[in-house]
Amino acid sequence: DGGITQSPKYLFRKEGQNVTLSCEQNLNHDAMYWYRQDPGQGLRLIYYSQIVNDFQKGDIAEGYSVSREKKESFPLTVTSAQKNPTAFYLCASSIINGNNYGYTFGSGTRLTVV
Amino acid sequence: QQQVKQSPQSLIVQKGGISIINCAYENTAFDYFPWYQQFPGKGPALLIAIRPDVSEKKEGRFTISFNKSAKQFSLHIMDSQPGDSATYFCAASGETSGSRLTFGEGTQLTVNP
Numbered sequence: 398d399g400g401i402t403q404s405p406k407y408l409f410r411k412e413g414q415n416v417t418l419s420c421e422q423n424l425n426h427d428a429m430y431w432y433r434q435d436p437g438q439g440l441r442l443i444y445y446s447q448i449v450n451d452f453q454k455g456d457i458a459e460g461y462s463v464s465r466e467k468k469e470s471f472p473l474t475v476t477s478a479q480k481n482p483t484a485f486y487l488c489a490s491s492i493i494n495g496n497n498y499g500y501t502f503g504s505g506t507r508l509t510v511v
Numbered sequence: 512q513q514q515v516k517q518s519p520q521s522l523i524v525q526k527g528g529i530s531i532i533n534c535a536y537e538n539t540a541f542d543y544f545p546w547y548q549q550f551p552g553k554g555p556a557l558l559i560a561i562r563p564d565v566s567e568k569k570e571g572r573f574t575i576s577f578n579k580s581a582k583q584f585s586l587h588i589m590d591s592q593p594g595d596s597a598t599y600f601c602a603a604s605g606e607t608s609g610s611r612l613t614f615g616e617g618t619q620l621t622v623n624p
Binding site: 401403427428430437438439440442445447487489491492493499500501502503504505507 | 520545547552553554555556557560600609610611612614615616617
């Protein structure tokens, strides 16, 4: 089945540690996105990429980094510079040509600082 | 100008009632307006979407109403069921934003049995 796979489902990070969240899609979508979701605050865009080896900052990129070495993969690293990383992280993908920009989301990774 | 304002923040409806969630946008270049449904601990899923060339789109119990002149669109859930209890997000995109969707803040819907 085509879709987006995020792993792990739950992740615990110690203070000062970098952690990487995985996002893989087999939908042949060109664009991929990372969102952060906090209770009552909706979806906030961290980074997005529309083509391999290129990505743009979203609204809350500070303390995060990404790479897009393959079309199928868009990992997100939460660095120690992110002071409040506890949140639900969502990866999404979409096509960028045509008339349908609907996103397909993964099931999310819940990151907790311990 | 890129914002999408969504209301209400939370909504409680009795089973069988009509749930109505509203969104307003500023950017007149937006031409794609989807709604997403999210259950706790899951990613949002596309529910229904509309383009400005029509004023209404219906899929089962879910209807989008679109008012281009007022730059508003709304989601109506007819005969609301407890299984509809979820968070709903409206969104918008257009040629100027490329593939990037601008999301509303979300509405937490609770349907009481």
